[in-house]
Amino acid sequence: MLNLSALLYVLLGLISAPLMLGVINRTKAICGGRTGQPLLQVYYDVVKLLRKDVVYSRTTTWIFRVGPMMALGGLITALLILPCGGAPAAFKFSGDFVLLFALIGIGRFFTILAALDTGSSFEGMGASRDALYSGLTEPVLFAVLITLARITGELSLSSVFANISPLLWSSSAAVLILVAVIIFVLLLTENSRIPVDDPNTHLELTMIHEVMVLDHSGPDFGFILFGSALKMWIFSALLIGAIMPVHTGNALIDGALFLGGMLLTAVTVGLVESTMARLRLLLVPRMLVGATAIAAVCIFLTLK
Amino acid sequence: MNMILAALIVMLVGGFGALLVRSIPKIANSLGLGGAVIGAVAGIVGAISVLLSPHAVNSLRVPWSVPFGSFYLAVDSLSAFFLIPVFLLTGLAALYGAQYIWTPQFKPMIASHWAYYNLLAASIVMVLVARNGVLFLVAWELMALASFFLVTMEHDKVSVQRAGWIYLASTHIGTTVLFFFFILLGTKAGSLDFDRIAAAGTQIHPHATLLFILALIGFGSKAGIVPLHVWLPEAHPAAPSHVSALMSGIMIKTGIYGIIRALMWLGPPSVSWATTLIVIGCVSGILGVLLALVQHNLKRLLAYHSVENIGIIFLGLGIGVLGQATRLPVLVVMGYGGALLHTLNHAIFKGLLFLGAGSVLHGAGTLDLEQTGGLFRRMPWTGIAFLTGAIAICGLPPLNGFVSEFMIYFGAFHAIQSNAALSALPAVVAIISLAMIGGLAAACFTKAFGIVFLGEPRSLQAAQAHESGAWMRWPMAALALLCLIIGLSAPLIPAMLEPVVTEITGFSLSSLPNLSKQIQSPLSLVLVVSLIFGGLIGALAWFRFFRLRGKSKSQTVTWDCGYATPTSRMQYTASSFAQPLMALSVGSMLLKKHIIKPLGFFPEDGSFNSENPDFVEGRFWKPSFKGVEWFLLRFRWMQTGSIHLYILYITVTLITLLIWKLW
Numbered sequence: 001m002l003n004l005s006a007l008l009y010v011l012l013g014l015i016s017a018p019l020m021l022g023v024i025n026r027t028k029a030i031c032g033g034r035t036g037q038p039l040l041q042v043y044y045d046v047v048k049l050l051r052k053d054v055v056y057s058r059t060t061t062w063i064f065r066v067g068p069m070m071a072l073g074g075l076i077t078a079l080l081i082l083p084c085g086g087a088p089a090a091f092k093f094s095g096d097f098v099l100l101f102a103l104i105g106i107g108r109f110f111t112i113l114a115a116l117d118t119g120s121s122f123e124g125m126g127a128s129r130d131a132l133y134s135g136l137t138e139p140v141l142f143a144v145l146i147t148l149a150r151i152t153g154e155l156s157l158s159s160v161f162a163n164i165s166p167l168l169w170s171s172s173a174a175v176l177i178l179v180a181v182i183i184f185v186l187l188l189t190e191n192s193r194i195p196v197d198d199p200n201t202h203l204e205l206t207m208i209h210e211v212m213v214l215d216h217s218g219p220d221f222g223f224i225l226f227g228s229a230l231k232m233w234i235f236s237a238l239l240i241g242a243i244m245p246v247h248t249g250n251a252l253i254d255g256a257l258f259l260g261g262m263l264l265t266a267v268t269v270g271l272v273e274s275t276m277a278r279l280r281l282l283l284v285p286r287m288l289v290g291a292t293a294i295a296a297v298c299i300f301l302t303l304k
Numbered sequence: 305m306n307m308i309l310a311a312l313i314v315m316l317v318g319g320f321g322a323l324l325v326r327s328i329p330k331i332a333n334s335l336g337l338g339g340a341v342i343g344a345v346a347g348i349v350g351a352i353s354v355l356l357s358p359h360a361v362n363s364l365r366v367p368w369s370v371p372f373g374s375f376y377l378a379v380d381s382l383s384a385f386f387l388i389p390v391f392l393l394t395g396l397a398a399l400y401g402a403q404y405i406w407t408p409q410f411k412p413m414i415a416s417h418w419a420y421y422n423l424l425a426a427s428i429v430m431v432l433v434a435r436n437g438v439l440f441l442v443a444w445e446l447m448a449l450a451s452f453f454l455v456t457m458e459h460d461k462v463s464v465q466r467a468g469w470i471y472l473a474s475t476h477i478g479t480t481v482l483f484f485f486f487i488l489l490g491t492k493a494g495s496l497d498f499d500r501i502a503a504a505g506t507q508i509h510p511h512a513t514l515l516f517i518l519a520l521i522g523f524g525s526k527a528g529i530v531p532l533h534v535w536l537p538e539a540h541p542a543a544p545s546h547v548s549a550l551m552s553g554i555m556i557k558t559g560i561y562g563i564i565r566a567l568m569w570l571g572p573p574s575v576s577w578a579t580t581l582i583v584i585g586c587v588s589g590i591l592g593v594l595l596a597l598v599q600h601n602l603k604r605l606l607a608y609h610s611v612e613n614i615g616i617i618f619l620g621l622g623i624g625v626l627g628q629a630t631r632l633p634v635l636v637v638m639g640y641g642g643a644l645l646h647t648l649n650h651a652i653f654k655g656l657l658f659l660g661a662g663s664v665l666h667g668a669g670t671l672d673l674e675q676t677g678g679l680f681r682r683m684p685w686t687g688i689a690f691l692t693g694a695i696a697i698c699g700l701p702p703l704n705g706f707v708s709e710f711m712i713y714f715g716a717f718h719a720i721q722s723n724a725a726l727s728a729l730p731a732v733v734a735i736i737s738l739a740m741i742g743g744l745a746a747a748c749f750t751k752a753f754g755i756v757f758l759g760e761p762r763s764l765q766a767a768q769a770h771e772s773g774a775w776m777r778w779p780m781a782a783l784a785l786l787c788l789i790i791g792l793s794a795p796l797i798p799a800m801l802e803p804v805v806t807e808i809t810g811f812s813l814s815s816l817p818n819l820s821k822q823i824q825s826p827l828s829l830v831l832v833v834s835l836i837f838g839g840l841i842g843a844l845a846w847f848r849f850f851r852l853r854g855k856s857k858s859q860t861v862t863w864d865c866g867y868a869t870p871t872s873r874m875q876y877t878a879s880s881f882a883q884p885l886m887a888l889s890v891g892s893m894l895l896k897k898h899i900i901k902p903l904g905f906f907p908e909d910g911s912f913n914s915e916n917p918d919f920v921e922g923r924f925w926k927p928s929f930k931g932v933e934w935f936l937l938r939f940r941w942m943q944t945g946s947i948h949l950y951i952l953y954i955t956v957t958l959i960t961l962l963i964w965k966l967w
Contacts, residue, residue, distance in 0.1 A: 053855045057862040059760055061680045063691075069844040077837040091833055093826040095714040099701065099833055102710075106700040109746055116754030116876070118862045119678070124876020127754070131747035132884040138743030139736045146732055150720050215863050219851045223844070285888055299732055303725040 005251070009084040014076070017233035018042035018226065020266045027270025042229060049222030057215055059119040067114025068216060068223035071107030075230040078103045081157065084237050085258030086247040088158035097145050097157045101138075104190075104234070107227065108134055115212040126211035129281065133196070133208065136288040137189055143295030144182050148242060150302040151175060161241035169245050178298045180243045184268075185291045187235040191228065193269055195279040195287070236265040305362040305379055307350025308387065308433065312426050315343035315394075319422025326415030336418020337402040340425060344395030347387060347429065354384035358803045363435070372490050373497035376435040381803040382568075383432045385644060386561050389651035390432065392786075393553045394425040396779035400659050401546035403775035404666065410544070413457055417544075424450035424550065431558050437486040437496030444482065447558070448475040451551055455543045467535075467542035474535040478525030482562075485518040489569070501569050509571040516577060519566035520584070527559025529618065530588040533611045534921045537595075540607035541671070545662020548603060552610045553655035557647050560617055567625065568808055575629045575727050581622035582730045586737035589615025591920075593744040597751070598882050598894050598916040602661045602671045605752055606654065609697065612741060613650045616709065617643045619734045623715040628809055630719075630727050633819055636811045638715030641801045646708035649790065653696040653705060656783035660690035663776055664756060668769035673755045673878035675766060680757040682769045687757045689780035694749040696787040699742050702834035704790035707797060710830060713738060714823075751881045760872035795828040879914070893919050 022039040029036025038044070056064070081100045083089040089096070112131055115123040149155055151172050152163035169176060189196045192209035201207060213224050240261035248254055279287065318339010322332040354362055363378035379387070398421065404410075405417055427450055430443035452475070456468035490496045492511060493504035501508070508515065525532040536556070540548040567573065592611030599605040620643030627635025663686040665671050668679060680687040696703040712734070719731035761767035771777070790797075798820065806812050864870045886895050894916055902910030942953075 050851055053857070054852060055858050055860055058859050059678070059862050061758065063680070063758060069841055069848065073837055073840040073844055076840055077833060080833060080836065091829050093829040094822070095710060095717060095826050096829070098710055098713045099830055102699070102701050102706055103833075103837065105698075105742070105746060106695070109695065109698065109700060109750060112746075112750040113754050113758065116750065117758040119759030119872065119875050120862045120864065120870075121874050121876050121880075122863075122865075124881065127750065128876065128881040129884055131750055131881070135740065135743035135747050135885075138739040142735050142739035146717075146720055146735055149717055150728070153721055155714075155717055155721055218855070219848050223848075281884075282887060285884075303728060303732075 006080075006083070006087055006090040009082075009087060010079045010090060013079045013082070013084070013230065013233050013237075017229040018046065020232050020236065020262065021229050023263060023266035024270040024273065027267050028274050031271065031274035042225065046222045046226050049217075049225065050219050052218040052222075054218035054220060056217075057118050057120075060114075060117045060215070063110070064114045064117040064215075065220065067110040067117075068213075068220045068227070070110035072223040072227040072230070074103040074105075074107035075227050075234065078234055079230070082234055082237055083158040083161050083241055085251075086162065086244070086249075086254035087251065088162070092156045092158040094155040100157065100234075101141060104231070105134075111212060111224075114216075118215045120215065122211050123214055126208050126214075129208045130212060133189060133284065133288065136285055136292075137186055140182060140288065140291045140295050141186060143292065143299055144179055144186075144242075147175060147179055147295070147298040147302055150299070157241070161244070162247060164242065164245055165247070166245045172301070175298050175301050176243055178294055178301075180239065182291050182295055182298070183235070183239045183242055185287065187232075187239060187265075188269070188272070189284075189288065190235055191232050194273045195276050196284050198278045232266075233262075236262050239265055305350065305354070305364060305377075307346050307353070308379060308429065309364070309377075311343040311347035311350060311391065312429055314346065315339050315422040315426045315429075318343065319419045319426075322415045322418035322422075329411055329414045332415040332418060333402055333406065336415070336422060337398050339418070339422050340398035341395045343422070343425070344391040344398070347391035348395075351379070351384040351387035351391060354379045355381055355388075355800075355803065358807070370438050372438060373436045373495045373500070375439060376497050376499075377433045377439075378435045378498075379433055381807045382561070382564065385801075385804045386432050386557065386647070387429065389557070389648050390425070390428050390554045393550060393651055393655045396782055397546040397549045397553075397655065397659065400549075400662070400776050400779040401544065403773050404544060404546055404662055410457070417454070417457060420450045420453045421547065421550075424454060424547075424555070428555060428558060432561060435498040437490060437498075437501075441479070441482060441486065444558075445479060447555065448472075448479065451539075451543075451547070451555060454547045455539045455551075457544060457547075458542070461542075464542045467538035471535045471539040474525055474532065478522050478532070481518055481522035481525070485515060485522050485566075488515060488518070498565075505569075505571055508569060512570040515566065515570055516580075519563055520580070523559040523562035523566070524584070525559070526562070527556050527614045527617075528588075528611050529584050529614060530591050530611065531920045531924055533588065533592070533614075534918060534925055536610055537599075537604045537607040537918060540610070540658070541601055541603040545603070545658055545665060548606075548662070549655040549658035552607065552658060553651040556610060556614065557651065560614070560621075560643070560647055563621070564808055567621075573625045573629050575626065575730070578622045578626035578629055578727075579730045581618050581625055582734050582737075585615045585618030585620075585622055586733055587615070588612070588618060589737050589741045590744075593741050593748060594885075594894065595916070595918060597744060597748045597885060600673050600878055600916075602664060602673060602676075602752065602756065603658070605673075605748070606657050606661060609657075609745070609748070610650075610654060612745065613646065613654065613697070616712070616738065616741065617646050617650070619643075619738060620646060620708070620712040620715070622730060623712060623719065623734055624805075624809070626719055626723075626727060626730055627715065628811075630723055632719065632722060633811050633816055634718045634822060635715045636809050637798060637802075637805055637819070637823055638711045638718065640805045640808055641798060642708050642711030642715060644801055644804055645711060645790075645797060646705075649696070649704040649708050649787075652783050652786050652790070653693045653703075656689060656693040656780055656787070657697065659776070659780050659783070660686050660693060663689075663772040663780070664769075666772050666776070669765045670763070673752070675763040676756045677759045677762040677766055677872060677875065678757070679761075679766060679769050683757075683771045685771055685777045686780065689777075689784045690757065691753055692784040692787055694753045696791075698746045698749050700746075701830070702791045702838065703787045705787075707791055707794045707827070707830070709738060709742070710794075710827075711797075714826065747885075751878060755876075755878045755881065759875050762872050762875065762877075791834070792831065794831045794834075795824060797827065798823050 021042045080090040081096045112127040115127040152160045154160045197208045322336035325331045358381045366375040368375040427446035434440040492507045493501045528536045596608035624639025696705040699705040699709040716731040716734045720728045897914045900911045
């Protein structure tokens with residue numbers, strides 16, 4: 001059922017998602033001994049892009065123009081199902097997570113098509129890699145969901161997160177820690193961060209996501225940039241929700257805890273990016289298969 | 305029932321009438337088409353009226369001279385549910401086909417085409433309404449033969465001959481197993497009439513496991529489960545496209561129908577059956593999509609996707625059976641319901657995709673992915689239709705594929721939440737397989753659509769492609785619209801499927817009011833969120849339009865890092881798109897490389913080519929058939945060619961049988 005107070009969290013997500021990318025960039029800058037870009041740089045970029053003209057390749061069709069809208073629309077809609085800060089999401093029903101990931105999936109589907117629409121081999125490369133990696137991350141994602149559904153006995157994301165309690169931590173701490181590790185790996189993969197992909201470069205050899213959007217410009221690219229911030233927000237919220245054991249019932253305290261968790265996640269991503277190198281592309285599937293193996297262990301731990 | 309009988313007669317009259325006037329192709333074409341379309345309309349009306357009033361008597365029983373029962377036809381809600389896509393696709397594919405075969409290449413065969421086409425449709429209907437084992441097998445065999453003749457329409461091509469041969473062999477292996485299945489049932493029940501079989505529960509149940517395995521092999525070979533799938537990727541590309549749509553969309557579903565019918569007779573199922581179904585679904589689904597991902601021929605790719613979707617249907621059936629075995633009504637409704645809905649959905653979107661592929665062949669003259677590209681500009685209708693089918697088959701909201709997959713996911717998650725470890729494990733396998741299939745299917749269909757319709761043309765014929773005519777476009781548009789309509793009617797679906805699920809399992813949804821709420825509300829909210837998604841896309845489009853108004857929109861070449869003369873040969877190809885998968889260890893199973901390295905200081909020849917043979921065919925069936933051949937060659941000495949000896953064989957056999965009978 002529609003939950004109005006949760007709409008505030010949707011609004012919060014829309015407003016503060018780009019800040020997460022700012023925090024990540026600032027962490028990387030501090031680790032690298034630089035001052036770095038302003039914390040609000042992503043906002044400036046999005047606003048600037050929305051004002052700009054567009055340039056289209058003659059090869060492209062309307063698929064190319066629709067792609068960014070589909071991706072952003074899917075992610076904004078996903079916010080409606082995403083529970084934040086201990087509060088139930090705007091919509092909560094059994095199996096809502098299937099819809100959540102399908103909404104992210106439809107955005108990816110159109111992003112890949114938009115990349116292929118340019119007829120460029122760079123963008124084809126990115127599209128092909130993204131398609132393969134999503135095929136590999138999907139089972140891991142659902143393995144995590146199985147684990148969470150099994151230990152909490154709930155079937156909607158909001159109830160699952162509400163049932164993560166200190167008691168549950170004391171009985172299945174190992175499973176929850178493994179779940180956190182897997183979600184973090186998924187977060188890095190899905191958001192194209194190091195060690196899977198390097199968000200800073202535009203060279204075809206290093207990239208997946210950046211190379212796919214090489215030809216977009218103006219408002220279209222603004223949509224994409226904002227969309228990637230939202231995607232980061234969604235996956236971080238999933239991570240925090242899956243491990244946060246404290247639910248006081250006080251909206252302010254829960255909200256503060258949630259935001260603190262999000263900040264910590266962003267800093268951690270920044271630290272990982274500063275201390276690790278990007279993996280060779282062929283090693284990424286191995287990492288994901290490793291995550292699958294851990295997920296399988298999780299499931300077996302819960303099937304007792 | 306009367307409407308369905310009328311539909312059968314109209315179809316057959318149209319088909320064989322076309323044969324009578326074969327000297328005038330135009331009349332033959334109209335006659336065959338008319339029979340198929342009028343029959344389809346009558347049949348849909350009949351099937352829907354049965355679904356709306358499931359308790360009316362819908363049977364016809366006439367004694368006949370064939371042993372083991374009577375000439376017995378009936379339509380219950382299970383049959384009626386399967387009849388709807390049969391008639392729907394028959395009618396639409398016939399409209400499409402009437403223009404598709406109106407080419408110099410097919411013209412001489414128009415009359416026989418319609419005879420076989422209508423016979424195929426009629427025999428599928430007969431399979432679904434037959435209520436006697438002998439009648440069922442006759443219809444089953446007619447269905448196999450009619451489709452065999454349609455597959456081999458272009459029988460002067462070597463590849464078509466090979467396809468026909470593989471199809472004929474595999475369908476008969478399946479039929480042989482079904483003979484054993486029905487003989488065993490008949491001897492235990494004392495009759496081959498289906499109502500007697502259903503009534504003879506206690507005689508049958510001790511043999512249930514054996515019968516279950518026979519049904520799985522016999523019906524599974526028609527459905528195309530791995531490893532019995534090898535005929536699909538051969539037969540579908542060989543047949544004319546609207547026939548592929550018919551075969552892949554509905555003919556293989558008779559296998560699913562058969563398995564459900566068998567499950568109804570075999571009594572209370574066990575968890576091990578559910579596990580078997582889920583493992584079959586998992587293997588078929590994942591191998592199907594992996595093999596599809598590496599194909600270069602569009603129709604072959606779609607054929608492998610049929611294997612994948614049959615896998616998904618099996619996963620749903622497995623969840624339903626698991627629910628029966630562990631007495632969880634939610635699983636029963638969502639599992640069987642999801643499987644049934646996916647059967648209908650697959651008929652619609654796979655029919656649509658095959659018709660789209662036919663349109664590509666018609667317009668661009670090739671099905672080779674590496675020869676196509678950029679067709680979206682020249683064939684916008686086909687492109688949109690194909691895109692709709694692709695989104696639907698990937699199980700993405702708000703189209704129909706998502707609804708059926710959501711139902712199966714829902715059932716499986718419910719099993720995980722409420723079952724003991726042993727019966728939760730099959731559900732875990734089902735979910736992980738569904739997730740993997742979903743991810744890889746998206747990869748496969750972004751490839752299929754992206755390479756064929758987007759980018760730059762890769763060949764001259766693709767650059768000169770033309771859109772198909774109205775008769776071919778409208779059936780595709782209708783199917784695409786149906787994908788959306790079914791997707792948007794998600795909340796109504798459990799109620800619509802309820803009589804069918806009750807018919808199969810005896811579980812009644814209306815007797816459990818709490819349950820119906822448990823099932824209804826997620827599907828309603830799925831619809832609400834899908835509508836919000838649609839609204840948001842609209843809002844973003846408006847925002848974008850508003851922002852871009854009055855701005856300059858310049859056109860240029862695709863960014864190419866400053867390289868001045870990009871050609872379409874520099875584009876990513878279908879093979880390169882699938883290459884990262886090939887680089888994984890599973891890839892070595894799917895890919896065979898032939899490399900001639902350039903040698904010496906002035907190398908003359910060097911070449912590289914790769915192919916993707918079906919390793920199940922190469923490593924399992926080829927050796928098996930070699931073994932059978934070796935065994936049969938041992939009996940060659942019996943074949944002398946002398947007629948006296950043959951008469952002696954017959955006499956000896958007859959006497960032996962007589963003695964055996966009289967003993």
